[in-house]
Amino acid sequence: MTQSDNHIDSQHHSFTVPEELYGQRVDKALTVLFEGHSRSTVQTWIKQGLVSVDEELPRQKDKVYGGEVIEVDVPEIRQGEWEAQDIALNIVYQDDHLLVINKPAGLVVHPGAGNPDQTLLNGLLFHFPDNRALPRAGIVHRLDKETSGLMLVAKTEAARLGLIDQLVDHSLHREYMALVHGRVISGNTVDEPIGRDKHDRRKMAVNMMGKEAITHYRVDERYRNHTLLRVxxxxxxxxQIRVHMAYIGFSLVGDPVYGRRLSIPSDCxxxxxxxxxxxxxxxxHAKRIEYRHPVIDEHQAWECELPDDMQDLLTACAEDFS
Known part of the structure; x- marks a missing residue:
């Protein structure tokens, strides 16, 4: 393994799992890759949500199979490096412990390669300076850059750890609205594992060697050539949604990675x-989020309307259908 294989800087550690670690537990593999750190330390990082595998929070017993990207944020190394920037935040709810933010499409969540700043994290540090003390400034889950909708951000360490527990055990519920190509007859479930695409490591794909992935969808509105789904x-x-919908033949409208080329229905x-x-x-669009408040132990659920660009698209679909 060479420095060119794995980029390491003062903020962030990133490792690509080599094939020789096939079948190893995440904690053991990271101990091998991140020399100088004990397995118990690595396990603590995993429990604290400081480790991600292909942008997902793992359990220490989860296994790797080669090709995955393991990322680690170590607070002692990372603090103070990110710049606070005056980026507007659409806050749906906040208290002393957490925030619910409606993220617009086009906003990157976390600094990374190609996006060193002007991210949601930079905006959080401007509006909530105390979040600098938290790993990833309190961000516990992500949305893709071009996906809009609701996200949870912790403001305290107790809230952060509690939300991570709910993410890991899947008790934090999220509902999305997705417009797809084609007319979906009825709702269903896609239960197909997802892993790295064997032919393009930058993409994900249904892969029998991947991790369990389950997506439930139902029809919200059916148009002449498109369908609006609740997922x-x-x-x-x-x-996950983008990969599963493309796999069953109903790719998302506008998806530049997993979708079809621009398709204009005849006589539309x-x-x-x-x-x-x-x-x-x-x-x-991540329309709804539902969870149990990790500090006050209260059930909470929030919804937000579709952004203007999706509303305009649906209006046009309805006109085409009439």
């Missing part, structure tokens, strides 16, 4: 053609 995740794999309404040509992101 619930039983698991939380990277790009001019407004729909215009909207489809201008819609440059996956039509996916």
């Amino acid at each position: 619930q995740l039983e698991t939380g794999r990277t790009h 309404h001019p407004d729909l053609e215009r909207e489809l040509r201008s819609f440059r992101r996956q039509a996916l």
